[in-house]
Amino acid sequence: xxxxxxxxxxxxxxxxxxxxxxxxxxxxxxxxxxxxxxxxxxxxxxxxxxxxxxxxxxxxxxxxxxxxxxxxxxxxxxxxxxxxxxxxxxxxxxxxxxxxxxxxxxxxxxxxxxxxxxxxxxxxxxxxxxxxxxxxxxxxxxxxxxxxxxxxxxxxxxxxxxxxxxxxxxxxxxxxxxxxxxxxxxxxxxxxxxxxxxxxxxxxxxxxxxxxxxxxxxxxxxxxxxxxxxxxxxxxxxxxxxxxxxxxxxxxxxxxxxxxxxxxxxxxxxxxxxxxxxxxxxxxxxxxxxxxxxxxxxxxxxxxxxxxxxxxxxxxxxxxxxxxxxxxxxxxxxxxxxxxxxxxxxxxxxxxxxxxxxxxxxxxxxxxxxxxxxxxxxxxxxxxxxxxxxxxx
Ligand code: SF4
Numbered sequence: 001x002x003x004x005x006x007x008x009x010x011x012x013x014x015x016x017x018x019x020x021x022x023x024x025x026x027x028x029x030x031x032x033x034x035x036x037x038x039x040x041x042x043x044x045x046x047x048x049x050x051x052x053x054x055x056x057x058x059x060x061x062x063x064x065x066x067x068x069x070x071x072x073x074x075x076x077x078x079x080x081x082x083x084x085x086x087x088x089x090x091x092x093x094x095x096x097x098x099x100x101x102x103x104x105x106x107x108x109x110x111x112x113x114x115x116x117x118x119x120x121x122x123x124x125x126x127x128x129x130x131x132x133x134x135x136x137x138x139x140x141x142x143x144x145x146x147x148x149x150x151x152x153x154x155x156x157x158x159x160x161x162x163x164x165x166x167x168x169x170x171x172x173x174x175x176x177x178x179x180x181x182x183x184x185x186x187x188x189x190x191x192x193x194x195x196x197x198x199x200x201x202x203x204x205x206x207x208x209x210x211x212x213x214x215x216x217x218x219x220x221x222x223x224x225x226x227x228x229x230x231x232x233x234x235x236x237x238x239x240x241x242x243x244x245x246x247x248x249x250x251x252x253x254x255x256x257x258x259x260x261x262x263x264x265x266x267x268x269x270x271x272x273x274x275x276x277x278x279x280x281x282x283x284x285x286x287x288x289x290x291x292x293x294x295x296x297x298x299x300x301x302x303x304x305x306x307x308x309x310x311x312x313x314x315x316x317x318x319x320x321x322x323x324x325x326x327x328x329x330x331x332x333x334x335x336x337x338x339x340x341x342x343x344x345x346x347x348x349x350x351x352x353x354x355x356x357x358x359x360x361x362x363x364x365x366x367x368x369x370x371x372x373x374x375x376x377x378x379x380x381x382x383x384x385x386x387x388x389x390x391x392x393x
Contacts (some may be wrong), residue, residue, distance in 0.1 A: 057118045059334075059368035066292050066322035068119045070107060071392030072138065073328050076128040078160050079196030080184075081260060082224050084389050086196050088259045095127075100329045102345060104134075108141035110326060110344060113358045115145050117365070119324070121154040123180075125392040127328070130163040136174035143175025156180065158222070158393060162199060164207025172214035179211050180220040185233035186240055194230055208246070220308075221246050225268040226253040231276075234268075238277050242305045249295045249308035255376065256336060257387035270311035274298065277307065292322035312336075316373030324365065325392045332361060333391045335370035339383050341391070 056064040075095045079086035102110070111122055122142055129135060145153050157171065161181040171179075183204050184194035192198035211219055223230075223237055234250065241248035250273045255262035277283060286297040286306060295308025296315065309315075325333040330345025342364050348357060372380065 057362060057365055059365050059370075061319070061369060061371065063292075063320065063322050063368075065114070065118045065324055065365050067121045067123065067324070068111060068114045069123045069125050069323060069325045069392040070111060070142075071125050071127065071326065071328045071390065072107065072129050072135065073101065073127040073132045074387075074390045075131055076126060076160070076389060077131055077162055077197065078128065078199060080194060080224070081196055081229075082194075082226055082253055082262075083256065083260065083393075084196075084387070085260055096329050100345075102326075102328060102330045104138040104141055106330065106345070106348060107138060107326070108145075109354070110330070110348070110357065111142055112145050113354055113361060114324065114326075115147060115153055116354075117358060117361055119153070120147060121156070123392075124155075124157040127389045128160050128162065129157060130159050130167055135167070136170040139171055139174035139176050143177075158182065159207075160195070160199075161204035161207035165203070165210045168207065168210035168214040168216060172211075172216050176216060178218055178220075179216045180222055181208055181211070182222045182224075183208075183237070184223050184225075185230045186236050187233060190230050190233055194224070194226075208244075219246050221248045222251055222310075223248065224251045224253055225273060227266045227268050231268050231272075234273055234276050235280060238281060238307060241307070242281070242300065245305065247306060247308060249310055251310040252313045254312050254336075254388075255381060256385065257389075258383070258385050259387060262381070264313070267313050269314045270296065270309040271314065273309060283307070292320045312373045313376065316371075316376070318371035318374045321370070324361075327386075327391050331391075332364055333386065334364060334368045335372050336388065336391070336393070337372035337376075337380075337383070337385050338370070338391065339385055341386070 058064055073096075076084055078084070079089065111119070115122075122145070124135075124139070124142070126132070139155070139157075142153075143155055147153060155176060156178045157176055158180040159182070161183065164181065168179075181204065183191070183201070185191040186201055188201050191201050208219060208221075221237075221241055223233070225231055225234060237248060250270075252270060253262070253267050274283060282301040283298040284301050286299050288297065294317065295310050297306055297308055299306040311317075321335075325336070326344075327333065327341065330348065331341035331343055333341040342360065344357060344360060347360065
């Protein structure tokens with residue numbers, strides 16, 4: 001078996017590391033030790049209309065802003081225990097009131113500014129984005145955005161698939177290019193436990209078929225693997241996705257937010273998932289397509305397809321993280337495990353210009369040093385992290 005181990009990443013692929021916990025003490029992270037990155041004084045980037053080369057907007061760890069994840073709602077019709085456990089987010093949970101949620105026009109304006117600053121991929125998320133009414137209208141606005149060079153942006157969406165059967169065509173007609181659907185098992189009982197509302201697998205499969213008929217491509221499927229819940233679903237899902245020609249990505253269960261009761265023991269590691277599949281369907285690693293690609297890629301040696309592994313816990317990829325997040329209430333976050341964000345809605349609604357809003361986003365990114373997954377340790381478990389469904393996953 002060709003080695004499926006991917007060397008731990010650091011600047012210039014240095015491998016070995018040492019870390020500093022948020023509390024400033026030395027704390028061994030769960031996945032090993034991490035060297036600090038070379039601290040870089042940000043080069044002054046010429047403002048809009050100012051002379052000088054349009055440098056990439058790089059953060060303090062020399063990562064460009066390339067991806068904006070846009071949460072259009074904090075609401076969801078599922079109650080996945082790893083994201084929005086029902087015992088915490090029950091029927092009477094107070095989600096964002098409408099008045100605090102960005103309008104489609106406000107979202108499109110902020111997304112346009114982010115594209116001007118370097119974002120090339122926009123991912124529409126939630127909560128569950130398809131519960132937001134008239135979503136194709138927003139997709140239409142976003143699909144019209146162009147990079148400073150006039151190129152179209154990469155526009156995609158992540159959904160739990162529950163409303164996809166009806167919305168796939170209108171979303172595609174509005175300009176959506178591709179889509180990612182979450183599906184944690186093909187077994188109804190297991191899937192029902194993973195989505196917390198006993199939603200049937202068949203309805204998600206109908207949504208995927210509708211996405212295919214609507215011409216959305218590629219269609220990717222995300223599966224969160226949690227020990228004691230769905231690890232037995234790994235191989236059946238791999239076989240199904242291969243037969244269907246879908247790109248399946250397995251996601252290590254993460255300590256997102258502060259409500260899912262995460263334990264390291266419940267994590268099924270990337271190595272375990274790969275070994276399970278490789279024993280039956282031999283795999284080999286594939287080089288990433290671009291810097292910042294979230295999933296580690298592996299193809300079947302018989303050429304019949306590929307899978308991805310998103311291994312935030314055991315193989316962190318912060319060194320190449322090019323993602324920012326915009327929450328439904330207009331806050332900018334620079335990490336999935338953030339404890340705070342920057343309010344863009346208030347200055348936007350107070351009448352600030354695009355240039356002023358761009359300066360706010362630029363300053364946030366230039367000061368960014370996030371690398372939570374490389375620093376994850378017992379000390380970070382206790383941080384009051386923002387819930388994943390509130391900042392767009
Ligand atoms: S932990 Fe934060 S910095 Fe690291 S990859 Fe995830 S979002 Fe990026």
